[in-house]
Amino acid sequence: MAVSRRTMLRGAAAGALAAGAVAAVPGTASATGAGRLWHHRVPKDKISIQLYTLRSILEVDLEGTLSALADIGYRKVELAGTYGRTAAEFRRILDRHHLRATSTHVGIDGDINQAIADAKVLGNRKSNVAWASFPTIEEWRTFAARLEAAGKAYRRAGIEFGYHNHAHEFERIDGVRPWDVITRTTTRRNVHLEMDLYWVVTGGADPVREFYRVAGRVTQYHVKDRAPDGGFADLGEGTIDFRRIFRANWPLEVDEYIVENDQPVDPLECAATGYNYLSNLRF
Template identity: 30%
Template sequence: MNRRNFLYSSGMLAALNASPAMAMDVIVGHKTPERGIQLYMVKEDMERDPAGTLKQLGAMGYTQIESYGSDKGIFWGYSNTEFKKLAGGFGLQLISSHYNPCSLAEFDKLAAQAAEIGMKYLVCPWLGPQKSIETFKRFADYFNQRGAICKKHGLRFGYHPHDYPYKAVDGQLPINVLLSNTDKALVDFQLDVYYAVTEGADPYAYMQKHKGRFTMAHMRDVLKKRLPAGSKDESACDMGEGIINFPKFIAAAQDNGMKYFFVEQSRFYKETPLQSAKKNAAYLKSMRLV
């Protein structure tokens, strides 16, 4: 049994365990966060009908959205101001966006457009596994450069770790190298609690050790009984149906400087992505942090 499977099965992450009923827990001293969603979760719907999909998300109770580098760009074929107006008409604020690889000049232009409509973040969503830890050190320089561009325009730069930054390369964890080699004045991190847990990392320890650096989160739950390693599907489920105590996670995250929380389910059973989005919105609405 490898380390991450041991952590998962042995209960060393017991602090994350929760029953679905935990959604109704009340945590004193914290603010119920705005309900956010990453649009990649409903990408097929957005590709077919951006306006209609945003309308449905707003009706579900979401108030914040995070976009991504679609074939139509982060503004879905609209200008930046047009997309802001469209989303705002359904009660949605575009907080951040993942972006596709681009030159520094292209990134500077994108940052200016994002800042013009009041966005808070541009986020690098993917680096990919690498054979050398030195490559991740070069990525840190890449992040610092783009962080400086974002700062110039009045917004922030972020990085979204998937599973591979928690896998050792040359005896080091890339996530640690990236945290150590990026300027905290320029680069924030977006914690995907699902990947942290399934890779055997402790999200609480990371947030506490690097207080103020994990300012955003992606949220989906982890099946109580994981799928076998190498399975086609991920061991993901809707919030409140797995092992993660989300009221506790959100409270701890707020204590350590996290501001924005986005639902991003990736595995759908008999439900559609929009049905999953609605279920997760209802879960968040039932949660009370006071």
């Protein structure tokens, strides 16, 4: 009897979830450590996943993959495109699987009014510019001013607007970090920060220090682990000390913890591992 790809995807998700429930999350086997009680946890309703992580299988079976994510336990996702569907079509698919696209990655070179309209249809609460790179600080300043203007338009539409970092924003150009240009040129009112923890570490910065330098502006984390060789790893299998980061920053808790892996070996297993890691972590 032929087995549909959707059934296979859901079975894979269930298997990964079961495996995650049995395996101890690193550092969470005991409720205490060195005499300290670990009493904080990531609320499940704040766990999301960047769909870029699953792009290879979303392109083959969109509905089956979203269904599998719901089976794992996800209720929120972050978009990076709608895979050939209109905003309305994609929203209906999400609704069928009881998922909410609370966040999305966007650009600012196109029609901002249309992007805002699509974000409203999709139900996005936050929209973030995913990438920018310029060779001079003056170009970064110009870009930051454009971010501020776009953020003002999004705010007026009732949507929070932000910027997602990579590593190069922490590398100095003529003695100045582009990250500092962005955070000093834009305002808290119009531009929040989606801090990608993997890229902060790869850029040679400390996520805790950077968090408090812009205290209150980091409202989302991309929770992405780093392999010993500098590559990508599923959560809990790499070298980034998320427990330290989350514990230090807890007084200004973020709105969303977004699982991501740019190059997963098995996208659904990665998704299940990430959900289990975050939901079981104590800090």
